[in-house]
Amino acid sequence: MRNSARLLGLAVIAIVFSPILSGAVAGASVSDDQPPPIVEDYTYPGADQIFAQYGIRLLKGNGQILFTQCGSGGNLVEVWSRTKSNPFCFKISGNKGYLTLDLAAVYLIKGDDHALKATMVIKGSPVVSEIGKNTWTSAGEGADPVNGQSPLVELNSGSL
Secondary structure: OHHHHHHHHHHHHHHHHHHHHHHHHHHOOOOOOOOOOOOOOOEOOOHHHHHHHHOOEEEEEOOOEEEEOOOOOOOOEEEEEOOOOOOEEEEEOOOOEEEEEEEOOEEEEEOOOOOEEEEEEEOOEEEEEEEOOOOEEEOHHHOOHHHOOOOEEEEEEOOO
16 A cells, blocks of 8 residues: 555656656757757858859868869869860868869869879769879860760869
8 A cells, every 4th residue: 555655646746747847858959049960961062152153063072172263372173174264173172082073074184282083974984084193184075085075073182
C-alpha cells in the first residue's frame, strides 16, 4: 500500500510539473531570431549575381580558388572561352583548392604559381588536363578542333 501511495504521489507531481518542465525544455530550443546552425555545403557565394554579370556559372568549391577581376593584381589563372572576348580569372589562395563550374567553349588556360588540373567535358566524357605553372595550355577545341566546343567543369590546385 505504501508503494502505491508513493507512485500515486509521484504521478501527481509529474502531472503538476510537466507544463513547467516542458516550458523549460521549449525555452532551451533555438529561438526564431537566431540564425540556424551552420552547415557547409560548399555552394559558391554570390554565384547567381556573378552569372548574371559575367556569364560564368560557379557551383561549389572550398574557397581556395576564387573568381576575380582580371588585372586585379597578383598571379592569376586565366581561362579563355568563346563566350567572351576577355578571359575569366581566378585567384588561388591555398595549396589544395577546388572549384566546380560550368563555362562553355573553353579553349585556353594559363596557370599561375600553383600546379593545376582542369577537367573539361569533351564529347560527353570528362578529360583532365595538367596546367603547368605560369604556362599557357590549349584545352578543348584549342587542343584539337575535333574536340569541338567543350565546357570547363572543374579546377583543382595541388593534390586533393
